[in-house]
Amino acid sequence: MAYGIKISLPGFDAKTATTEQLAITSEKSMLKQERKGSTTYTFSGSPASATILTVTHNLGYVPAAICSWYRSSINEGGILSYVEFTPSFELEEIFFEMTTTQFFIKYVSNDPTPTNRNGQVWTFDYTIWYDPAT
């Protein structure tokens, strides 16, 4: 016999509600946070590349994750990856990626004369879930 739990959103009957009308249901999985963290990075000079953060998770599989950026100096933020086309029309990226053991935030510029980010302060907030990405 199958057991379970479901709780409906206000105004809906839990016995007849659709999945979308339920707050939670044991019939559907959700992403489960393994860890959450943040780091602040200050650019020095105009690097062609940089590893901003390395987190070792050692889950043994590539986990689902998400990462966001925030800059207090301009009061803006968003989901990584951050992509800009530089004055030389080359690609400049800040992005995150994962392996079976680690999570990285990286910066790469393909521009021989990269954007001058010297002194820019970026904050990154990341969440790694127990749920596999792969």
Next chain:
Amino acid sequence: MAYGARVSRAGFNASTCADFESAFDSRYPNLKIAFQGAFTSTSSTSSQTIVTHNLGYAPVFWFYIKDIYGTNNITLGTKGYSKGFRINSTNLIYDGGAGAVLEIYYYIFHQQIDQNITYNTVSNTPTTPSGSSNAYGIKVSKTGFDVKTASPKDLAWSSEYPSPILQKVITGTMTTGVEETVSHGLNYYPQYFVYLKNINGDNRWQILENAFDSYTYCTSSDIKFNFTGINPTYDYGVMILKDPVKV
């Protein structure tokens, strides 16, 4: 009479915690996984079906992709790649535009992209965790696993491991090349995804990426985005989570 339930994240008081400090609350939903899977494209330039979901509406999705043009590691599909992956009410497809073998891993959720909805806000004010060792909670295992012994990835959900919580979905129509602003109303920086419809003339939705023709960012009050395409206007859907980037 209204009934309900609330479970806080470990260390927080369920009676007073902010919404983003709760694990579950019947006044607003968590993001529920509808489909999860892997797909490897062929090098054909023809459209390829990744998964037929048949939800009857265009659902929120995102995907991870092996970065074959970079490190071969797995990254979120929000740069360059995302243009080729689009969804409608029936299926998620890859349009073959890259003409390359791409390895992707997708998540599709029980949340409609193209329907305005705002869930309840109880509190946006962060609280201080008590650090109490008296941790209580609730957890549910996936089918076939014993909830008492299942590893975290084999649980359907657990109050010990927080899950994303929905705040709202905002839909509308933007003018090409003109920055669009939508208010999220959270008074902090939330996690979110922007989706645009019909960029490629197939009435499908795709993730708005940061690229030469588009961008998106948020402030503590708004989400802003822009796309310059060949159509005069584009329909959009913005899914906003209660989960903060920065409080």
